[in-house]
Amino acid sequence: MVYKVLTYTLIGIEAHLIEVEADISHGIPAFNIVGLPENTIKESKERIRSAIKNSKLPFPEHRITINLAPADIKKEGTSFDLPIAIALISSSLNISTENLRKYLIAGELSLNGEIRKIRGALSGAFLSKKINLEGVIFPEDSSSEAAYFTDISVYPVKHLLEAINFLKGEIVLEPAKPKKNIASQNPLHEIDFSDVAGQFHAKRALEIASAGKHNVLMTGPPGSGKTMMAMRIPTIMPDMTIEESLETTMIYSAGGLLSNDKPIINKRPFRSPHHTSSEIAIVGGGTNPKPGEISLAHNGVLFLDEFPEFKRPVIEALRQPLEEGVIHVSRASISVTFPANFLLVAAMNPCFCGNLGDNSKPCTCTYAEIQKYRKKISGPILDRID
Ligand SMILES: Nc1ncnc2c1ncn2[C@@H]1O[C@H](COP(=O)(O)OP(=O)(O)OP(=O)(O)O)[C@@H](O)[C@H]1O
Ligand SMILES: [Mg+2]
Missing domain, CATH: 3.30.230.10 (Ribosomal Protein S5; domain 2)
Known part of the structure; x- marks a missing residue:
C-alpha cells in the first residue's frame, strides 16, 4: 500500500x-x-x-x-x-x-x-x-x-x-497561539532621529525622502554623521500597516529568519549589507533562490554605506528592483520573484580621501582620482536617486 x-x-x-x-x-x-x-x-x-x-x-x-x-x-x-x-x-x-x-x-x-x-x-x-x-x-x-x-x-x-x-490519536496537541500584539503596532525604537544634532539641511532632506519614499544619496566627509543619520531613518517613517507587516514577515519566514521570540516583523527593517557582499547576498538567489538583502529591506530601508565600494554588478542589479519594486531571479531550472520595495539610502565620501569640500582638512586626491571615484556610480543608478 x-x-x-x-x-x-x-x-x-x-x-x-x-x-x-x-x-x-x-x-x-x-x-x-x-x-x-x-x-x-x-x-x-x-x-x-x-x-x-x-x-x-x-x-x-x-x-x-x-x-x-x-x-x-x-x-x-x-x-x-x-x-x-x-x-x-x-x-x-x-x-x-x-x-x-x-x-x-x-x-x-x-x-x-x-x-x-x-x-x-x-x-x-x-x-x-x-x-x-x-x-x-x-x-x-x-x-x-x-x-x-x-x-x-x-x-x-x-x-x-x-x-x-x-x-495515531494517542495524544492531543494544543494549537499554537502566539501573543497577538499587532494592535500595538507602534514598536519602540532604541535609537531616535532626534539624536542627530544640527545638520538641519541633511535632516530635512531625509525627512522629505522618507515621507515621499525618495531614494537618497548622502555625500560628506568622514565623521559627518551619514551612517548615524541613515540608521535613524526607519524611526521617522510611518508605522507599518498590517499588510506591510505580513508581506515583510513572509519574506523573513522564507529566509528562515524568524523564531518564536520574534515571529513577525512589525518594525520597518533597516538592512545595511557590507560593501564586500556578493551579488547573490544582495539581490537574492542560489540554486533554490532565497531572498537577498533588498528583499529583507522590503517596506523598509536598504542602506548602502560606502556606496562606490560596492561591486559594479551589485550596483547595476539594483536598477530593476528600484524601478519595479520586485526582483526576478532566474536560474536554469527556476524563475522566482521576490518583493523588493525599499527606500534606498546610499552614503559616500566626496572623494577617495574624503576631505574634498572640507575647509579644515585639505583634499589630497588628484582630479583624475576624484573623477574615477565618482564614475563608479553609473548614470542610470543616479537617475533613480531623487
Ligand atoms: N550631527 C550629529 N549629531 C550627533 N552625533 C553625531 C553627529 N554627526 C556625527 N556624530 C557622531 O560622530 C560619529 C561618526 O559619525 P558617522 O559614523 O555617522 O559618520 P560617517 O559620516 O558615516 O563617517 P564615514 O564617512 O567615516 O563613514 C558617530 O559616533 C556619531 O554619533
Ligand atoms: Mg559611515
Missing part, C-alpha cells in the same frame, strides 16, 4: 503542495527518493533512518521508494525529513490514511528524532488554508510565525514521537 503525506516546497516565498508517497515492497533492502530531489533531500535518508531508529520506531528493512510529486518541481531543503519519515513508518504503525490527509506536515529531523525549524512556515500555513486542510504539523520553533497571521490550527511538535502519537 502507498502512504501519502502532504508537505510543501518553497518557490520564492510561495509554498507549493508536494505529496510524499512511500512504497514499501519486498526485495533487497534499499532506500530511494525520486521526484527531482536536490542534494539536501538525498542526504536526508541517513538522518531519517537514524531518527526513526533512535526514537525506537520500526524502520522498514525492505525496498523503500519515496516519490515526491509532482515530479517536475525541484525540491530542496530539509523540511521533507519529517513527512518522509512519517510516510515510511505509517504502515507499520497503522496510522490511518484519513488522518494523514488532514494535515500539511513539515520539519527537519535531528539524528535523535528532534524536530528543527523550517523555512517558509507562514507560506505553508497559507497553503493549507487555501486547500482546506484541518491544520498543519510544524516544528515548535516555526509554529508562532505560522500561526500569527493565519487562523489555521498549527500543531507544534518537538519530536518525531510526538508527531506520530498525535497522528
